[in-house]
Amino acid sequence: MAGARILAGMLDFTDFDTRGYRTVNVPTGYGRWVRTYEDTVEDTMDLALLDRLTVPAWDSVRRAADLGCGTGRTGAWLRARGVAAVDGVDLTPEMLAVARGKGAHRRLVHGDVRTTPLDTGAYDLVIASLIDEHLPELRPFYDEAWRLAAPGAHCVLVAFHPHFIMASGMPTHFTDEDGEDIAISTHIHLLSDHVSAALGAGWQLAEMREGVVDADWLTVKPKWERFRNHPVSAALVWRKA
Numbered sequence: 001m002a003g004a005r006i007l008a009g010m011l012d013f014t015d016f017d018t019r020g021y022r023t024v025n026v027p028t029g030y031g032r033w034v035r036t037y038e039d040t041v042e043d044t045m046d047l048a049l050l051d052r053l054t055v056p057a058w059d060s061v062r063r064a065a066d067l068g069c070g071t072g073r074t075g076a077w078l079r080a081r082g083v084a085a086v087d088g089v090d091l092t093p094e095m096l097a098v099a100r101g102k103g104a105h106r107r108l109v110h111g112d113v114r115t116t117p118l119d120t121g122a123y124d125l126v127i128a129s130l131i132d133e134h135l136p137e138l139r140p141f142y143d144e145a146w147r148l149a150a151p152g153a154h155c156v157l158v159a160f161h162p163h164f165i166m167a168s169g170m171p172t173h174f175t176d177e178d179g180e181d182i183a184i185s186t187h188i189h190l191l192s193d194h195v196s197a198a199l200g201a202g203w204q205l206a207e208m209r210e211g212v213v214d215a216d217w218l219t220v221k222p223k224w225e226r227f228r229n230h231p232v233s234a235a236l237v238w239r240k241a
């Protein structure tokens, strides 16, 4: 896009925004979205991609750090695949309260994924699903994941695909109880931004999958017909060699 501004090496979502929704910060937004979050987030976005990964071997994971754990969807998915213990961190108390009720996590902590209070080198899996678009920069996330990871650990990140954010002009958003569509602060990270940040932190790429708007997607989102076959999410698996 001609004239798209590059901020600190990254694209600025406002250059792509076709919705113009009022934008709020992460804890404000998720604190209000929490009532309907699990009814609106689609498993095809993230859990279907996790299902397609060949690494890590989930049932051999003893301890996982679930960064941006939200209401516990990712944690519950991990436990169902045999992960022994999952510790979660999230910035939004209301999301953590729902996760607490779900009971999938061994420990739940209110905090920022870039500066968690979790133990250094304690995890053989660090996972973050659908949170990276809320981070202005990726490197602090990948650095913190590296600190938490034991030697040989994996880091799995599932992202709202940058192509889809740009092509749709749609930020992460929800509809509040008054019917207003509200955006939650959204940043665009190209896949090359992930590669640069993760390699810089020390990670090696082990696997990558992209999800497109396919027949399954169109069953749950018929109005996305114009995005048929566009990439909508991505899963990156990193290894601490």
Ligand SMILES: C[S@@+](CC[C@H](N)C(=O)[O-])C[C@H]1O[C@@H](n2cnc3c(N)ncnc32)[C@H](O)[C@@H]1O
Binding pocket: 026, 027, 030, 041, 046, 067, 068, 069, 070, 071, 072, 073, 074, 089, 090, 091, 092, 095, 111, 112, 113, 114, 128, 129, 130, 131, 134, 135
């Ligand atoms: C779309 S939800 C994803 C939740 C969960 N991983 C899932 O897949 O359902 C994004 C979550 O990331 C959290 N989040 C965003 N930025 C964060 C940050 N810097 N530190 C901690 N949590 C953050 C939000 O509070 C929210 O619960």
